[in-house]
Amino acid sequence: MGEAETNGVGHPAYPAEDFERFTIKEKGPNSIPAPAANPIISASQAAMGSFRDVTAEFFEASEKLEIGQLIKDPYFTLLQAVGALEIMDPKMDSGMLQAEYESFNALQPRLPEEVVGIMDQLLCHEMAWHTGSALSQTLFTSLYIDRLLSSGPCTLAEATFQRPHGKKADTPEVQLLENVLQSFCVGLIKCCSHVNHQILTEQIYEEEDFVTQVYGVNLLEGVKSEDIVTLLDSSLSWLEGTGDLYSEEIHNALKYRLLLRKSLLLVFSSETKEWSSETTEIWDTSLEHVKKVEETYKVGRPVPAAFSISVQRKLASQVPPRAMVDYPFKDAISNLKKFCVEGKDILKILTFEGSTNLVNYFLNFMTRQPAPSPYIRSLLQSVFFGQVENTGKLSIKQLLHDDLKELCYPMDILLDPQNELVEAPQDPRFEITKHMNWFVERAGKSFMELFRNICQNRSRLRRTLCHSILDWDSLQVEAEEVDSELRQFTKEEAEMTPNGSSFAFPLSSWVYHYKLRQMEWVMLLGFELEVFQTHEFPGMYWYLQHYTRTRIGHIERMLQFANRPTSGPLPKRRKEPRSNPEQVKTLSLLNFYLLEATGVQELAGAMISLFTVLARLNLLKKPPQPFSTDALRYEVRMKPFFTIGCPEVVPFEDFQSLVDNPEIETSEFLEMASESATDARRNFDQLCKLDARTARVVLCEERYRTSMREMMRSCIGVVVATAVLSKALQEGEATPEFLDIQVDRERYHPSFPSPKIVVKKR
Amino acid sequence: MSRSPPSILNFFNLRRRKTMATDTVSPVLQEFISKTMRITTTDTRVFVGELKCTDKDKNLILAQTHEYRYPTGNELRAGVESGEGVVEEGKVKLTLKSRYIGLIVVPGEFIVKIEVEEGEGTMGSARGSMMVSVDEGS
Numbered sequence: 001m002g003e004a005e006t007n008g009v010g011h012p013a014y015p016a017e018d019f020e021r022f023t024i025k026e027k028g029p030n031s032i033p034a035p036a037a038n039p040i041i042s043a044s045q046a047a048m049g050s051f052r053d054v055t056a057e058f059f060e061a062s063e064k065l066e067i068g069q070l071i072k073d074p075y076f077t078l079l080q081a082v083g084a085l086e087i088m089d090p091k092m093d094s095g096m097l098q099a100e101y102e103s104f105n106a107l108q109p110r111l112p113e114e115v116v117g118i119m120d121q122l123l124c125h126e127m128a129w130h131t132g133s134a135l136s137q138t139l140f141t142s143l144y145i146d147r148l149l150s151s152g153p154c155t156l157a158e159a160t161f162q163r164p165h166g167k168k169a170d171t172p173e174v175q176l177l178e179n180v181l182q183s184f185c186v187g188l189i190k191c192c193s194h195v196n197h198q199i200l201t202e203q204i205y206e207e208e209d210f211v212t213q214v215y216g217v218n219l220l221e222g223v224k225s226e227d228i229v230t231l232l233d234s235s236l237s238w239l240e241g242t243g244d245l246y247s248e249e250i251h252n253a254l255k256y257r258l259l260l261r262k263s264l265l266l267v268f269s270s271e272t273k274e275w276s277s278e279t280t281e282i283w284d285t286s287l288e289h290v291k292k293v294e295e296t297y298k299v300g301r302p303v304p305a306a307f308s309i310s311v312q313r314k315l316a317s318q319v320p321p322r323a324m325v326d327y328p329f330k331d332a333i334s335n336l337k338k339f340c341v342e343g344k345d346i347l348k349i350l351t352f353e354g355s356t357n358l359v360n361y362f363l364n365f366m367t368r369q370p371a372p373s374p375y376i377r378s379l380l381q382s383v384f385f386g387q388v389e390n391t392g393k394l395s396i397k398q399l400l401h402d403d404l405k406e407l408c409y410p411m412d413i414l415l416d417p418q419n420e421l422v423e424a425p426q427d428p429r430f431e432i433t434k435h436m437n438w439f440v441e442r443a444g445k446s447f448m449e450l451f452r453n454i455c456q457n458r459s460r461l462r463r464t465l466c467h468s469i470l471d472w473d474s475l476q477v478e479a480e481e482v483d484s485e486l487r488q489f490t491k492e493e494a495e496m497t498p499n500g501s502s503f504a505f506p507l508s509s510w511v512y513h514y515k516l517r518q519m520e521w522v523m524l525l526g527f528e529l530e531v532f533q534t535h536e537f538p539g540m541y542w543y544l545q546h547y548t549r550t551r552i553g554h555i556e557r558m559l560q561f562a563n564r565p566t567s568g569p570l571p572k573r574r575k576e577p578r579s580n581p582e583q584v585k586t587l588s589l590l591n592f593y594l595l596e597a598t599g600v601q602e603l604a605g606a607m608i609s610l611f612t613v614l615a616r617l618n619l620l621k622k623p624p625q626p627f628s629t630d631a632l633r634y635e636v637r638m639k640p641f642f643t644i645g646c647p648e649v650v651p652f653e654d655f656q657s658l659v660d661n662p663e664i665e666t667s668e669f670l671e672m673a674s675e676s677a678t679d680a681r682r683n684f685d686q687l688c689k690l691d692a693r694t695a696r697v698v699l700c701e702e703r704y705r706t707s708m709r710e711m712m713r714s715c716i717g718v719v720v721a722t723a724v725l726s727k728a729l730q731e732g733e734a735t736p737e738f739l740d741i742q743v744d745r746e747r748y749h750p751s752f753p754s755p756k757i758v759v760k761k762r
Numbered sequence: 763m764s765r766s767p768p769s770i771l772n773f774f775n776l777r778r779r780k781t782m783a784t785d786t787v788s789p790v791l792q793e794f795i796s797k798t799m800r801i802t803t804t805d806t807r808v809f810v811g812e813l814k815c816t817d818k819d820k821n822l823i824l825a826q827t828h829e830y831r832y833p834t835g836n837e838l839r840a841g842v843e844s845g846e847g848v849v850e851e852g853k854v855k856l857t858l859k860s861r862y863i864g865l866i867v868v869p870g871e872f873i874v875k876i877e878v879e880e881g882e883g884t885m886g887s888a889r890g891s892m893m894v895s896v897d898e899g900s
Binding site for chain 1: 787788790791792794795796800803804805807809813814815816817818819820823825829831834861862863864865866867868869870872874875876877878879880
């Protein structure tokens, strides 16, 4: 038994290793020993010079305490103690785990099938990380990756499985591990590093969508991607050189995995700023390789021993160990395919098709099911903002002017590029430029923020919208002021409207329209995200309808102003008063919005009637709310809207009678529902048939048509439900005893889940 | 006259009084509070941290704790091979692996040995690394 002596920090021969950073050096070539029971170690390791054994003393004194009596530091609270890790509790104490990584030999010969299996397991872990799990629960559980990174490699030459010095990689097994698996892992780690950087560049919510935590491990930051691509190339040529050492099946399996890794690395490491709508090749190549990997999946044989959560002991020492994520290969592959398809898809925005098309692309892109991965959403932001922030490409001003022009068709003089050239301060054009620049600055910020918000996950989007509508509300007030100020320079003449004479207010009209749309989205997302419970549906659909109706009124107003006879050299041919292409464009957009908004309004109306009937017949299960009332709940729901100037929130008492409409007969309600749904369906049918250019969905036509079809299906769902209900009502069987309600979200538009009414069997 | 409702402060005062009462109970144990302790557990691990709280069952709460563990046979060999460990009179001197684990509870039943740091013992003087000597032959 050896006597132990110790030396504290600062022994000259052994500088205290900074173990907290887990750059643990282990070089044990062999396997096994159980550390706990190992008798070679002196248990009586000596005090560090200054420690005194007080075991007996302490035990004796403890004996004398009473049960429940605590001896503690007066500043230490028991609340703090809750956060303490309990030693020797397997769920809390990661130090208890068997440390597989200590005895793991990365160069232990593996069958080629097993190497394929490990590569596939790594791919699954990678995709699990992409979908929101932590590295400590996914890739970092790989003992191969741990072996590669635990020495803290800074150069490519250091990133190895650490073959002992002097030993040659002479067996084909070791060569396979070093030439294929090792290169594959190096490529994988570099991919992770790139992905992490991308996510951190743009706004993606940490922990909500993605975990960027790397636990202080260096993910080969200092190594260039080109060098790793070269490494993967040399691995591929080594594989070629093996001839018929491996069966063709295995040979191909290994090859495609390396090829996929290479193409993914190329994707992740490429500069988004250099992308154009033609650089789709890298995504296509990746997609092809994914398919090949999928085909050769059967060759592989998984090696569970290559992964262990014990690595977490080094990674996150102050938290309990967390389970390894089990992500099925099938899901990983389908995810990766979708990943490549969507990555390619977002390049479409590099062809500018007008601002409205762009906004629609973002909106439609985010309604994809399942939602695009955080990386892709981050990439979309990078590609978009790379365009906007790069001078000479697509400026915020250009984008905003385009949007404004298409929606409001303001007087030519407002957006005339010639204005900028006027330098005389007394010239009205000078003042106009000043005001318009202010607007671009102020509204541009909110407009850009809108693009960014749409890229967030759906729940986050709803939350941010609740805040951003306040910003747009105050923007509207400011824009109104600027509109009036501008009138003295534009000499705009008042026009007669049904509400007396009025002016166009182009800037604030634009802002108001976007504000109303966002308010509608908040309601629509409430249904989509299942925030609202079914018994609240009538009221919440009422609000959706309320906002849509307000917007319809606004669109009609804008239509009137856009439809004014155009000034200038135009009216040569009297029969075509509106041959100005920009005016035509605005009118077509406004008419499109009108059609769409009317459809939504009708469908919302149908939903109100239908769900009110269901509520009347006690068919909606209203959960008991012992600590709440309908009024309180209403307050919570309408909270984001209370401070909005226009449209205002209705007081609760009025709201109740507006929604319930006690004077209307139940059967009458059903007729109304059926009629509205039929009308809405007609609208959506028409919308679905519009060409992509009119619907402003040039970049996302397919997704738009799908969404319109979902809308139509929701309309049909409502008609069917009313028919079943009417029949039951006539037969006097419209009671909870005979009928059952299921809200089916699968088949319908996510914001309009139509209830399915099932007649109970007797 | 309106009587003020029982304040949350009263609650704390009560608690403080109770703590004060215990102060006089065990001066021996009170002595160790806030001292740096070194605890050896049944699985031969060693924990060095500041004692915050204890009770009859010798459950200890340690703050800012480092965990030390003995090298495995393999690591010992590797340590010698790589020249990290120094061989002296048939024994190997090796730095123990440690990691910071922060606030922990060590249940009394697993405690084998309790030591207290003597002297000035400013926190952290013995942190970060710890050396052991073990027989080389084994």
